[in-house]
Amino acid sequence: MVSAPDLAALETLSSATLRERWQTLVGTTAPSVSPKMLRLALAWEMQARASAGLARAATQTLDQLARGQTRTQAATPGMRLVREWQGQVHVVTVGEDQIIRWNDREWRSLSEVARAITGTRWSGPAFFGLKKKVAA
Known part of the structure; x- marks a missing residue:
């Protein structure tokens, strides 16, 4: 202490x-x-x-709040995320077991799904609209 x-x-x-x-x-x-x-x-x-x-998620949330630039909503069980990318609609679900599902597969994170869709590194929460800029 x-x-x-x-x-x-x-x-x-x-x-x-x-x-x-x-x-x-x-x-x-x-x-x-x-x-x-x-x-x-x-x-x-x-x-x-x-x-x-603290847990990593708590530290990240506090850091984000301290910077005051963005807010990220957590992906919660039962959530359904829809994103159009290059003319194709992609639907991702977060199961009650917290497992992320897209394209008949299970994924560890939204960022992995975003990378698979776009072929580039993306923040999954940003790609799926869970990360928003804070109004000035």
């Missing part, structure tokens, strides 16, 4: 030191946010790592 003094010490760090701490802890360049927001993000990272962190 992260101690309260460790978290409180973040308040005394300069912007440059906070960015260095982020680079060391996370391994990426610090996001372009205010020092106050970076302190909150560092505190969260420190606590998440101390308690084994």
Whole structure:
């Protein structure tokens, strides 16, 4: 567990030191946010790592919310996705068992299906309209 003094010490760090701490802890360049927001993000990272962190999906959702550029709706059981591509209609279903089905086959992800349809790498949620840009 992260101690309260460790978290409180973040308040005394300069912007440059906070960015260095982020680079060391996370391994990426610090996001372009205010020092106050970076302190909150560092505190969260420190606590998440101390308690084994969050699931990948939760981390991706939080990252997406922090950037504020897009929102992705999850593919839920019973969902039926329809996409027209080059004059052909493609229907993908998400079974109650969470298995994605298209063209009489089972797929691991919507991105795999989008790749099979287009022949190029696509974000499955973007291809099927589950990923939307947020209005400014």
